[in-house]
Amino acid sequence: MSRALLLFLLLLGACSKGPEADLQYVSQARSLGAEWALVNEQAGKGQVTPTYAHSMHQWLRSSLQTASSALIQPDSRYGAEIRALLAEPDDAAPAELRAHADRLKQIEDSLESA
Numbered sequence: 845m846s847r848a849l850l851l852f853l854l855l856l857g858a859c860s861k862g863p864e865a866d867l868q869y870v871s872q873a874r875s876l877g878a879e880w881a882l883v884n885e886q887a888g889k890g891q892v893t894p895t896y897a898h899s900m901h902q903w904l905r906s907s908l909q910t911a912s913s914a915l916i917q918p919d920s921r922y923g924a925e926i927r928a929l930l931a932e933p934d935d936a937a938p939a940e941l942r943a944h945a946d947r948l949k950q951i952e953d954s955l956e957s958a
Contacts, residue, residue: 862917867955869911870948873926876911877945880904880929881938888938901934922951 883904887897912918912926929944 863920863922863955864958865916866920866922867952869914870922870926870952870955872911873908873922873929874945874948874952876904876908877929877941877948880932880936881941881945884935884941885938887935898934905930905934922948922955925951 880901883892883897883900886892887894892900908926908930912923912930915923915926917923925944925947929941929948932941932944
């Protein structure tokens, strides 16, 4: 019984933090979006092989999906931004990917100052 109560209290504590608990996932998604932009920029210049770009796209999407599914508040503004980033095609324009990363950075900064 006490074990179940402890688990309940831990879950309740995690939920009460709300967006602050999601800060690490917002930060991770921002970083992944920026890295995706860099990969696409380098691919566009022929500085990486198509095989490398493809494997990076798979890894980036997998990591973004993991961050998205770990959110405590997936219906938040940052959750929507992460989903929008995931909706981009693999060969999305670097500027578009950076715009998502910039919006996530603004959200990250606001969560850090809260």
